[in-house]
Amino acid sequence: xxxxxxxxxxxxxxxxxxxxxxxxxxxxxxxxxxxxxxxxxxxxxxxxxxxxxxxxxxxxxxxxxxxxxxxxxxxxxxxxxxxxxxxxxxxxxxxxxxxxxxxxxxxxxxxxxxxxxxxxxxxxxxxxxxxxxxxxxxxxxxxxxxxxxxxxxxxxxxxxxxxxxxxxxxxxxxxxxxxxxxxxxxxxxxxxxxxxxxxxxxxxxxxxxxxxxxxxxxxxxxxxxxxxxxxxxxxxxxxxxxxxxxxxxxxxxxxxxxxxxxxxxxxxxxxxxxxxxxxxxxxxxxxxxxxxxxxxxxxxxxxxxxxxxxxxxxxxxxxxxxxxxxxxxxxxxxxxxxxxxxxxxxxxxxxxxxxxxxxxxxxxxxxxxxxxxxxxxxxxxxxxxxxxxxxxxxxxxxxxxxxxxxxxxxxxxxxxxxxxxxxxxxxxxxxxxxxxxxxxxxxxxxxxxxxxxxxxxxxxxxxxxxxxxxxxxxxxxxxxxxxxxxxxxxxxxxxxxxxxxxxxxxxxxxxxxxxxxxxxxxxxxxxxxxxxxxxxxxxxxxxxxxxxxxxxxxxxxxxxxxxxxxxxxxxxxxxxxxxxxxxxxxxxxxxxxxxxxxxxxxxxxxxxxxxxxxxxxxxxxxxxxxxxxxxx
Amino acid sequence: xxxxxxxxxxxxxxxxxxxxxxxxxxxxxxxxxxxxxxxxxxxxxxxxxxxxxxxxxxxxxxxxxxxxxxxxxxxxxxxxxxxxxxxxxxxxxxxxxxxxxxxxxxxxxxxxxxxxxxxxxxxxxxxxxxxxxxx
Numbered sequence: 001x002x003x004x005x006x007x008x009x010x011x012x013x014x015x016x017x018x019x020x021x022x023x024x025x026x027x028x029x030x031x032x033x034x035x036x037x038x039x040x041x042x043x044x045x046x047x048x049x050x051x052x053x054x055x056x057x058x059x060x061x062x063x064x065x066x067x068x069x070x071x072x073x074x075x076x077x078x079x080x081x082x083x084x085x086x087x088x089x090x091x092x093x094x095x096x097x098x099x100x101x102x103x104x105x106x107x108x109x110x111x112x113x114x115x116x117x118x119x120x121x122x123x124x125x126x127x128x129x130x131x132x133x134x135x136x137x138x139x140x141x142x143x144x145x146x147x148x149x150x151x152x153x154x155x156x157x158x159x160x161x162x163x164x165x166x167x168x169x170x171x172x173x174x175x176x177x178x179x180x181x182x183x184x185x186x187x188x189x190x191x192x193x194x195x196x197x198x199x200x201x202x203x204x205x206x207x208x209x210x211x212x213x214x215x216x217x218x219x220x221x222x223x224x225x226x227x228x229x230x231x232x233x234x235x236x237x238x239x240x241x242x243x244x245x246x247x248x249x250x251x252x253x254x255x256x257x258x259x260x261x262x263x264x265x266x267x268x269x270x271x272x273x274x275x276x277x278x279x280x281x282x283x284x285x286x287x288x289x290x291x292x293x294x295x296x297x298x299x300x301x302x303x304x305x306x307x308x309x310x311x312x313x314x315x316x317x318x319x320x321x322x323x324x325x326x327x328x329x330x331x332x333x334x335x336x337x338x339x340x341x342x343x344x345x346x347x348x349x350x351x352x353x354x355x356x357x358x359x360x361x362x363x364x365x366x367x368x369x370x371x372x373x374x375x376x377x378x379x380x381x382x383x384x385x386x387x388x389x390x391x392x393x394x395x396x397x398x399x400x401x402x403x404x405x406x407x408x409x410x411x412x413x414x415x416x417x418x419x420x421x422x423x424x425x426x427x428x429x430x431x432x433x434x435x436x437x438x439x440x441x442x443x444x445x446x447x448x449x450x451x452x453x454x455x456x457x458x459x460x461x462x463x464x465x466x467x468x469x470x471x472x473x474x475x476x477x478x479x480x481x482x483x484x485x486x487x488x489x490x491x492x493x494x495x496x497x498x499x500x501x502x503x504x505x506x507x508x509x510x511x512x513x514x515x516x517x518x519x520x521x522x523x524x525x526x527x528x529x530x531x532x533x534x535x536x537x538x539x540x541x542x543x544x545x546x547x548x549x550x551x552x553x554x555x556x557x558x559x560x561x562x563x564x565x566x567x568x569x570x571x572x573x574x575x576x577x578x579x580x581x582x583x584x585x586x587x588x589x590x591x592x593x594x595x596x597x598x599x600x601x602x603x604x605x606x607x608x609x610x611x612x613x614x615x616x617x618x619x620x621x622x623x624x625x626x627x628x629x630x631x632x
Numbered sequence: 633x634x635x636x637x638x639x640x641x642x643x644x645x646x647x648x649x650x651x652x653x654x655x656x657x658x659x660x661x662x663x664x665x666x667x668x669x670x671x672x673x674x675x676x677x678x679x680x681x682x683x684x685x686x687x688x689x690x691x692x693x694x695x696x697x698x699x700x701x702x703x704x705x706x707x708x709x710x711x712x713x714x715x716x717x718x719x720x721x722x723x724x725x726x727x728x729x730x731x732x733x734x735x736x737x738x739x740x741x742x743x744x745x746x747x748x749x750x751x752x753x754x755x756x757x758x759x760x761x762x763x764x765x766x767x
Contacts, residue, residue: 069668070658070760097654104669204741206667216662220759227762285683286763288653293762295651299682311682 001025002210003065003526004033005103009129011122013194014055014114018129023108029529030614033064033108034500035091036545038080041111042089043548043618048555048625052084053168053193055115061102061159061199062109064502065526068100068207070219072226075099075290076502083185084193085170085351085400086421086445088553090185093499095289096177098157104203105129112194121160121198125153127205134197138166141344142175149200160198161188162346164388168192169398171351171423175343179313183348185422185444210528218525226293231511239296239506240286244317246275248325250458254478255577256431259325260374261357262417262424262568265431266577269330273320282336287313294506300336307333312340315349321426322353327360328374338384345388354423355397356383358404358416367412414567419446420558429569431579432457434484437589440563441488443549451492454510463512481585485592492597493542500545544613547598551605551618554627560603563590606632639753641712643689649765652677652685656757656766663756672739674748675757687766689757690714690735690748701730716747
């Protein structure tokens with residue numbers, strides 16, 4: 001099958017059984033790959049009560065048809081499961097070089113269930129898959145584990161957990177190529193619960209695309225659009241030169257830089273942790289994911305001071321916020337070090353940093369007995385390790401802010417910045433209304449990457465006019481709730497395709513270069529699936545994937561009441577900056593979003609819409625469980 | 633798109649600029665095999681550590697050690713190029729051992745040597761290299 005390796009690897013760790021199954025053409029066509037394909041398995045393999053850390057919960061490493069080809073970037077993969085942090089659909093993505101290696105070893109996805117009696121790792125070598133003992137690897141950090149496995153399997157790419165995943169920290173990451181994290185929703189804890197330390201892949205396979213001449217031309221076109229022309233030059237000047245770090249300055253300007261546990265959107269010392277500071281002080285070398293044309297990664301090194309000698313692939317914008325502005329910490333070297341520690345121990349930097357920011361505010365308000373002061377670098381660094389090893393108060397934080405807040409009571413819950421249990425990424429809906437809606441409705445919790453719009457955020461006037469000719473002005477108004485339901489629903493559909501192909505948000509979100517007509521050509525030249533020559537069918541595919549993920553959540557009890565925002569963003573006006581006085585009026589946006597998505601006003605998938613999208617069986621099952629009505 | 637390159641007789645590497653993305657390998661593989669892979673590329677990116685990434689490819693030497701080592705007469709100097717005749721290659725790997733730069737690899741799939749042929753003077757790897765490390 002063009003674009004695919006054509007096989008799925010099923011690993012039952014409890015029974016030590018490895019089964020290779022064909023990827024059925026019909027399934028590939030219906031769900032494309034990536035999160036779409038994973039969602040189809042999660043729907044079938046879990047139910048309303050599947051415990052995230054149980055043997056039944058599948059952990060799915062998945063690629064898409066584009067991975068391993070030359071289309072930029074090609075290095076991504078996703079890992080999906082029911083999340084132990086949120087209890088709902090979990091998905092996490094990473095770049096680097098691991099994804100293509102899975103395909104070169106002959107598999108489009110690896111579906112892991114059960115729990116091994118021994119500590120093991122999964123080795124995919126050439127066309128072979130086997131479980132090997134990880135007794136000597138258990139307890140080692142990510143860097144050591146990767147090095148050890150590479151000694152055994154030179155040239156392999158390694159995805160592994162660190163101590164945090166072993167200790168079932170609810171927001172443990174799976175690290176690939178050492179420094180790339182599938183960070184969000186605690187996929188590392190699921191891996192740890194299965195006694196699976198790593199997956200290592202080294203393949204000699206080849207990927208054949210449907211129309212290689214047109215595909216190669218499209219790769220060349222993409223390269224040109226990512227580096228030349230108007231948006232390409234802009235991408236190189238921002239992402240190419242600074243990575244995501246220059247967003248610190250951009251968000252400060254619109255008053256949306258989360259600061260002091262998301263209390264405000266303005267950080268006085270923003271310039272000490274922003275893109276220019278990173279470039280001047282710690283950035284040493286530009287890096288890239290496999291086959292990328294934007295190349296936003298970089299190596300950071302600390303030259304002097306107590307963290308001298310630290311070397312890691314550098315903090316992204318999100319990490320600069322989580323360990324910087326959100327903790328009132330203006331010491332860039334300490335942020336780089338905290339990032340290094342998270343990589344090494346296998347922790348999501350966003351949830352880790354945000355949990356510590358939460359602890360700092362709890363301490364300030366006297367809601368906990370510990371003294372953890374704002375910007376206290378020593379306390380911050382200690383807490384990162386304490387979380388990973390579940391020591392002392394770190395053990396409480398390791399459960400995530402929702403669980404800690406529930407223990408401490410309603411005053412603490414007002415300070416807990418999460419949605420559905422996922423600590424919030426570095427945006428604030430008060431200054432950018434559409435991101436407020438995105439955080440509220442995202443299928444994995446308070447996350448930006450499922451449907452953030454950069455059109456309004458960064459002011460892409462021409463692109464907004466192209467996509468929404470009648471409504472561009474309203475769409476572009478950052479602080480108006482109007483039409484944001486339409487905008488966010490469209491972005492969610494758009495990114496469902498991106499996350500199933502799997503390509504990157506850079507080039508599709510920021511800058512928003514690629515869109516449905518481009519995906520149509522890309523999917524067709526890659527797979528030869530004829531219906532996807534039509535952009536509207538690609539959109540339907542995206543809608544189908546969005547709705548299936550939503551159905552998985554609906555089955556687990558998610559409704560409108562869960563599609564909400566932290567107290568601060570709904571009830572405490574932004575205290576300063578360009579968005580001073582603003583709160584998020586969520587209800588009007590939610591109604592519009594549900595209508596556009598094909599959900600009822602209580603946030604559940606409409607039976608009618610499911611049927612239109614080819615998900616009748618899903619609708620029947622939800623109706624049978626009295627979650628939805630087949631009348632709607 | 634106008635070609636970035638004139639006809640090349642040699643590929644130059646600036647390893648300081650290499651970001652390690654391996655776009656060169658993918659472009660090389662698809663050009664030579666019509667499929668995407670890293671195993672069938674004739675150029676390789678070796679990651680030494682976080683800071684050092686080194687692309688490696690045939691230098692098309694003036695006095696090629698591989699040519700001297702090849703008992704099948706499969707490697708010849710044609711003008712400025714060192715050319716491998718894949719039909720004559722017996723897969724003995726003498727060239728792989730002889731190359732002082734490690735710029736020839738052995739393909740398990742083909743049971744033959746893999747070596748850069750400069751894509752008729754317009755190397756795909758150069759076109760694919762975003763940071764300009766290959767020129």
